[in-house]
Amino acid sequence: MSKRKFKIWRGDSRGGEFNQYDTDVDEGMVVLDVLHRIQAIQANDLAIRWNCKAGKCGSCSMEINGRPRLACMTRMNTFAADEVITVQPLKAFPVIKDLTCDVSWNYEQNKRIAPFKPKPRGRDGEHRMYQEDVDRVQEFRKCIECFLCQDVCHVLRDCDRKDAFVGPRFMIRVASLEMHPLDDDDRIPEIKKEYGSGMCNITKCCTETCPENINITDNGIIPLKERVVDRYYDPLARLARLFAGRKVRTKTRSEEQSR
């Protein structure tokens, strides 16, 4: 057991400040354990979101010594013995109280993505998909919605362009549909014009932050950008489509409706 110093942001939407807490830390503890100990003994009303305590639910996202982390997966023995540990809420979203944020903007983005549209079943009543064809989609579906990628995304965090970009989480969400072997919807115009695929400038901060190690940029966002380029900017592809007499959508559904 050792004594450790924690600086925890306490406050709400009107403002707040860092409070210091000295506490005992036992072997094997993670930051969330220490926060719970402080909560039980010194600060009963300390607001924290958490759930599974095993890196599977994505609830305890916060910024620990300046880095967006899951508190339940941040072991105390990764810090130097005398290091003060500073904990604050995610910066990209409005704070509710202490370490909790209002992340509802994310759920609004999810609603904007058109639902899965399955192809008809085969004659035997089954959907057939092969493992190698679903591996990539399954990678995206590992997402636990901790929103750490949204928190580090420069477009959302520094430029506050939530009006123009849905963020990495929802780029891979739409990628999981776009690359779903059974999905029969054409999502390219929306990816370009509504979800803002062009806003991402591939700094890969989201990928580095992802606690599920999802290769967000390389496997998700870049292929979507490529599909957009193929649709809108590739002259050869356009010619080929012209000769084949094949039509593709370039307008989003809302553009089509407003005409």
Next chain:
Amino acid sequence: MAASLGNVDRRDNWKIHFRDTMRGGKFLNQWRMAELHAKQAPERVRELEEWGAVFDRTPDGLINQRNFGGHRYPRLAHVGDRTGLELIRTLQDHGVHHGIHFHMECTALRLLLDAGRIAGVAAYWRETGRFVLFRTPSVIMATGGGGKAWNVTSNSWEYTGDGAALAYEAGAELMDLEFTQFHPTGMVWPPSVRGTLVTEGVRGDGGILLNSKGERFMFDYIPKRFASETADTILEADRWPEDPSARRPPELLTRDVVARAIRAEVQAGRGSPHGGAFLDIASRRPADYIKRKLPSMYHQFKELAEVDITATPMEVGPTLHYFMGGIRVEADTQQTNVPGLFACGECAAGLHGANRLGGNSLSDLIVFGRLAGVGVAGYVAELTTTPRADDAQVTAAFREATDILNRESGENPYLMHEALQEVMSSNVGIVRTGEELQRAVEQLDALKIRARNLKAPGTSQYNPGWHEALSVESLLIVGEAVARAAYLREESRGAHTRLDFEGEREECARFNIVTRKGPGGEMQVDKVERSDPPKELAAIAYATLEELEGGQVE
């Protein structure tokens, strides 16, 4: 999630799933629920696929199925070891496009009644601490169990028995609460993650259990009922599943059996360094296979325990995982004895009897979640008047909750919760005695008096201390119900083991234990006789495998 799709082994069908479920539940399950579950699960799994779920695939492109304890055939549709997440995400993404409104972080305080019928729910928003009143003629409880009454549990903070407690207060009956499942494999080290679940998929994919002497001890714990279907030598167990004539390894016996075996090994001094058993998959499967089939277990041990499960065995021990018991419901509609109140999933009782099979929980959710919805639709359609709660109930619910904040001083809710966990863990554990159970009831009585004086400092806005105080009130009800029911069941069956009453007793198979709030506010616990099963179902459940698979049972 368990469903007899028959994609991996064509011999599987609903009857075998039904038989496995009844045998796993030691024949205390509600027959009709086990029947509905086994029959409807495959259709529900296909429906999830239609809604976008991406299950692991067989070589010919169908939904893959894996082995789990107590299931005769590979039956569990899965996604690596994160099937639950896939279910959540699929329902979430489907739901947002179907006009379903999600009330995030809204906590129910009390069910409101009008002449005994449901009329609404009093609740509060965590985010602001403000109260909210939902006026509604029907409520479906889907709140899970009360694992947080124990200190070593796989359950998260929300599993505080709120649904069962609210229903009990509203006059609903609870059933089978003595059956609390200790999952055999929880993490035991480091202390801060003690209890965190290690999926049964590790054993389903070939993992074995060893004691400190390196012995595969499960061969010493095969119950008579399962002896004819379980391998009795390492040689035979190792031939399974490639050799169809080999019987299943004893590591895949039901959870109650495996949990007791690990406990017994530890008690006999053959435990692992931190008081568990060794779960070894490293020496059984190649590293890339383990990482592919069990990615989140690999990650969890690497990150939290600094153990590489592809190189060394895990240390595991029993952890409180699941309530087989809960709110008593009618099988086809999931309605309780309180008109308008429905329940499904872990907070409802009946499907699993005395012990739940792994995988039967997720399939329980999709089968009975749907039936509860259909049940509510039917109930509401037949209403001729709209029930309306009087203001007195609403005011009382809000005042009671506010008192916790307004007191000058009082008991710390977190420490009170710890005290309650201590009572349950010491006296209502994996094995029980009448003396301990009585002691638990007495100690809980004393805690109930102290709980009248719970105090949460701070304001009502996002105040976890306040929430904790409200949870303690639910846990006290559920904890007492478990202890009292366990005291009344004088036998050992499934997840309920009494040292003073060893073995199953024939006469105890004839009743379920039902708990309700008495007229004077006291807790009433009674044995309620079970009705005879339909002949066809009994024939299936009691048939031998040869008879069933040979088509001799209609």
